[in-house]
Amino acid sequence: MSPSAQLKDVLLIGYGAVGAVYSLILKNSGRARVTVVARSNYEAVHANGMDFQSRKYGNIKAWRPDRLFPTVQAALDRPYAYVVLATKAIPEVQRTPALLGGLLSPGPYVDAHPQPTYVLLQNGLGVERDLYATLRALHPEEEPRIVSTAVWIGTGLIAKNVVEHNEFDRVSMGIYRPETTPVPHTPVQAELLEDFRAMLAAGGSEVTVVPEIQRVKYGKNLWNGVLGASAALSRATLRSFFRAPHLEPGCEGTELTAAEKEGEDAPEVKEARGTASARATEGIPHASAAIGAYTIPFLYDTLKEVHELGKVLFPTEGEVAGLDAEIAEKTLANTAKLHARPDSVHIPSMLMDVQAGRPIEVEHVVGEVVRMGRRAGVAMPRMETLYALLLVVQNEFLRKQREKAQL
DSSP states (O other), X not given: OOGGGGOXXXXXXXXXXXXXXXXXXXXXXXXXXXXXXXXXTHHHHHHHOEEEEETTTEEEEEEOOSEEESSTXXXXXXXXXXXXXXXXXXXXXXXHHHHHGGGTSTTHHHHHSOOOEEEEOOOSSSTTXXXXXXXXXXXXXXXXXXXXXXXXXXXXXXXXXXXXXXXXXXXXXXXXXXXXXXXXXXXXXXXXXXXXHHHHHHTTOXXXXXXXXXHHHHHHHHIIIIIIHHHHHHTOOTHHHHOOGGGSTTOOOOSOOHHHHHHHTOHHHHHHTTSHHHHHTTTSOOSSHHXXXXXXXXXXXXXXXXXXXXXXXXXXXXXXXXXXXXXXXXXXXXXXXXXXXXXXXXXXXXXXXXXXTOOOOHIIIIIHHHHHHXXXXXXXXXXXXXXXXXXXXXXXXXXXXXXXXXX
16 A cells, blocks of 8 residues: 555645644644645635744745645545644634535535544634534434644744744644543544544644543633733733833843832832732732732732632542642743743734734633633623623624625
């Protein structure tokens, strides 16, 4: 058997930054024949290929997958072992079953081919729910094969066919189940997880298989749902939260500036320092005294609020651990340390969408946490506030999108 005959066909949908990096990883594995569906940037990548500026994988010009299509329907000329979904999950724009179209609708593909394993490389919580329900309705006798993931990656699309990527990409993955009680993987599930893990690992990515993925996604969503959402709502990078003036690029000083010292002595700042959350965050870098006294404690309290819900939803069960007891403190401290640095350039994904005037992942990243809290009877006043205000931002983007479509 020739090496090409042993390749598994993989369909990757969504050719933004995350999708582009993982199409490269899959192709580099030597185990996949990669078909990509690029939607908004199809013309650019069809004409010029994709350029990568990666500290991990190098600078690559005009890279191309094995096949490239502008729509899912155009790619349905063969069966796929895996369908990898790397789009942003924004149900107000399009729900997953509608996006996947002919893969799920009765017709030529469904009639001729077995269903693939779906791999979701998407931010947020509950992103699997619509797909799971549709697959159950399509084949009631089968348990849907959905691999859900938590992805940590520093990447961004700086032009329609140019990807910037730093030195890391890491994935935790597991079988999606509607319930979150850990149960052992079946032999079939264990085999497909190992197969896809090995494929990504061979391509250079760091991969971990976990027994219950929802708690891992929930822990990762603390960052997106609190810090990413706060950046989007304020329309400011996290440097504006954590980087003090004396740490700005070009500043040589390690001491507070005169203006910073004056701010620390302001009466409204001194008054706020007496709160428990202000005392808990006094060592966190901050961009101004007032931000240190009010904004950083707000972030801390919101992270703790989400953690409290997580403790209810994801307790330790047998050998499967619950959330890290210090996840809120670690998330805040690590983020502050990173973004206080003079060389920090990272922009949260949700903020990038706000800056570009695009709809944001508010429902699955923020709204789903609020709904989970309501169902569990856990108060989420700070997350409810973030959600309520981000809905206004989202509505403006959706309204403008509808107006543009009518032109």
